[in-house]
Amino acid sequence: MYYDNKKGENDLPLNEKGLLSEVQEITETVESLQMKLRMAENALQELLRTKAALEQDLAIKNNSIFIDREKCLGMRKTFPMSPRIVSV
Numbered sequence: 001m002y003y004d005n006k007k008g009e010n011d012l013p014l015n016e017k018g019l020l021s022e023v024q025e026i027t028e029t030v031e032s033l034q035m036k037l038r039m040a041e042n043a044l045q046e047l048l049r050t051k052a053a054l055e056q057d058l059a060i061k062n063n064s065i066f067i068d069r070e071k072c073l074g075m076r077k078t079f080p081m082s083p084r085i086v087s088v
Helices: 014-078
Strands: none
Touching: none
16 A cells, blocks of 8 residues: 655554554653663662772771781780779
8 A cells, every 4th residue: 555655644544543653652662661771770880889889898897807806906915904093
């Protein structure tokens, strides 16, 4: 079936109007889903950056605890710790 390009959509048969409407709806849905995908990917990247920063902080804290236990605790035990009350 051949239609003149000069005719508007109003001149199309109902089944073609329905198909055009469906195509438009699918196109809008795809665009919306692509935008949501981009937003989700951005959120994922931000979460990965946050995770890396937290892992780095945790590693630093674990290292600090290791140094305190292995290097400093032994020395602290050798210092006399008798509680004294100093009056002013």
